[in-house]
Amino acid sequence: MKVLAVTGYKPFEMGIFKHDDQALFYIKKAIENRILALLDEGLEWILISGQLGAELWAAEVAFSLQEEYPDLKVAVITPFLEQEKKWNEQNKEHYESVLAQSDYTESLTHRPYESPVQFKQKNRFFIEKSDALLILYDEEKEGSPVYMLNEAKKAREKRDFPIYMITMDDLRMTVEDYSFYEE
Numbered sequence: 001m002k003v004l005a006v007t008g009y010k011p012f013e014m015g016i017f018k019h020d021d022q023a024l025f026y027i028k029k030a031i032e033n034r035i036l037a038l039l040d041e042g043l044e045w046i047l048i049s050g051q052l053g054a055e056l057w058a059a060e061v062a063f064s065l066q067e068e069y070p071d072l073k074v075a076v077i078t079p080f081l082e083q084e085k086k087w088n089e090q091n092k093e094h095y096e097s098v099l100a101q102s103d104y105t106e107s108l109t110h111r112p113y114e115s116p117v118q119f120k121q122k123n124r125f126f127i128e129k130s131d132a133l134l135i136l137y138d139e140e141k142e143g144s145p146v147y148m149l150n151e152a153k154k155a156r157e158k159r160d161f162p163i164y165m166i167t168m169d170d171l172r173m174t175v176e177d178y179s180f181y182e183e
Helices: 023-039 054-065 089-101 117-129 146-158 168-182
Strands: 003-008 045-048 073-078 104-107 132-136 163-166
Touching: 003 023, 003 054, 003 117, 003 146, 023 054, 023 132, 023 163, 023 168, 045 054, 054 073, 054 089, 054 132, 073 089, 073 117, 117 146, 132 146, 146 163, 163 168
Parallel strands: 003 045, 003 132, 045 073, 073 104, 132 163
Antiparallel strands: none
C-alpha cells in the first residue's frame, strides 16, 4: 500500500469548536496508531482534500511522524480553488499551515466552488488514486464523510480496497488506553 486517502468528520460534527480541545489529543492518537500500522505495510502518501477536521488532523499527525518516517509524504488536493474562502481566520490559518508543510498541493478543478458535483468528482478521484481509505466515521452517526465511504464501498466491489474506520468505540478505547497509562 502506497497511498492512503483520509477523511472523516468535520469538527462541528463531533462537537469540537476549539483547536485546543482535549478530545483532539485522543483523535490524533487514534489516527496515528492506524497510520503507524500502515507504514509497516509500505505507506508512502497521505492524501487529503484539506477539509477541516479529520483531514487536517491526519496531516498534522503525518507531519509529526515525518521525523521518524521521513519518506512519508502529504498531498492536499482540494476539490476546487479557495475552499477556505468563507472560513474564519483561525481555520484559514490552520489550513494555510497544513498547505505550507505539505509535499504536494493541487486543486482538482482549478475553479472556485460551482456545485456539489465538484465534491463527487473529488471523492471518485481520491478512491481511484489511493490504495485504501482511512475514515474517522461511525455509521451510527451519519455525517458528511458518508459520501466518500460510499464511493470506497463501490471501489471495494471491483478491487481490493481496504477501508479502515475509526469509530466512536475506537476513540473511547484510545481514551481508556491513554488514561490507564496516565494513572
